[in-house]
Amino acid sequence: MSETTLEHHHEKTENARFGFWVYLMTDLIMFSALFAAYAVLRNNTFGGPGGGDIFNLPFVLTETFILLTSSFTCGLATVSINQKKLKQALWWLGATFLLGASFLIMELTEFHRLIADGNGPQRSAFLSSYFTLVGAHGLHIAVGLLWMIIAGIVAYKRGLTEKTASQLTRLALFWHFLDLVWIFIFTIVYLIGVL
Amino acid sequence: MPTFKSYLIGYIASILLILLAYLPVQIHLASGHRLLSHGFIMGAVILLAIVQMIVQLIFFLHLGNKNSRWNIVFLISTIGIVLIVVAGSVWIMTSLNNSMSSQQIDNYMQDQGSF
Numbered sequence: 001m002s003e004t005t006l007e008h009h010h011e012k013t014e015n016a017r018f019g020f021w022v023y024l025m026t027d028l029i030m031f032s033a034l035f036a037a038y039a040v041l042r043n044n045t046f047g048g049p050g051g052g053d054i055f056n057l058p059f060v061l062t063e064t065f066i067l068l069t070s071s072f073t074c075g076l077a078t079v080s081i082n083q084k085k086l087k088q089a090l091w092w093l094g095a096t097f098l099l100g101a102s103f104l105i106m107e108l109t110e111f112h113r114l115i116a117d118g119n120g121p122q123r124s125a126f127l128s129s130y131f132t133l134v135g136a137h138g139l140h141i142a143v144g145l146l147w148m149i150i151a152g153i154v155a156y157k158r159g160l161t162e163k164t165a166s167q168l169t170r171l172a173l174f175w176h177f178l179d180l181v182w183i184f185i186f187t188i189v190y191l192i193g194v195l
Numbered sequence: 196m197p198t199f200k201s202y203l204i205g206y207i208a209s210i211l212l213i214l215l216a217y218l219p220v221q222i223h224l225a226s227g228h229r230l231l232s233h234g235f236i237m238g239a240v241i242l243l244a245i246v247q248m249i250v251q252l253i254f255f256l257h258l259g260n261k262n263s264r265w266n267i268v269f270l271i272s273t274i275g276i277v278l279i280v281v282a283g284s285v286w287i288m289t290s291l292n293n294s295m296s297s298q299q300i301d302n303y304m305q306d307q308g309s310f
Binding site: 021029033068 | 203217241247265277281284
């Protein structure tokens, strides 16, 4: 490949990365609206349970560590891609997928327990805003997992080209972003919620 | 270029910051809400979350790179919007709540036919 085409490809990857970053920032604005709704409604329990009654902190701490670890393994996949080690990258991506799926299953278990106890989103304004905020994050995680499967298969079939590598970089960006949003959910919803 | 070392530093720092925020809350609950005040813990955990955000932005999202200047500009302007939305909503709604008595709220809702 000639020098100019290489530069051209590199520029394309950089542009795609920036474009994706712009999307992430608009997503952040959407999350901020959900955070604002939660912050306003969190004391409106309508005679129902408050955060301190229903949140299980050690359980949520475990979820947090699982998601953080998945963010770390996702970073290791990026390192492998930069070293042109596709097989290793796919292994790390697989580990990220398993950790992400465990996180999602734990979150759904928690939702199921709340709903089974009669504390579903229709119980109070507090629970509506809680389910909307945490559920929106969970939905993003589910989309990320689906993307991981697709990007993994594509990279496996086509090998490590400029295009597949660029795709995996954006996926990693998305995953790290979701971990960052979760840190704020953990802090504002759970830690402050039980005080 | 992101390296194994930078991810490892970010990972370990994040674990420590999470535990640093988690333990005071558990101690507070275990002491029957006596040890450490609510306001202090709230301020401390939010501060720790912001520190963690900066750590992850640098070590996981690589915003320290020299070609990510526009990413940072975009991020800062977005954080501005986020602060206006969140702080503005909370401010307006708590002032509204404080300046109306519960009797006034009941009367208002009856006028609107909510009850």
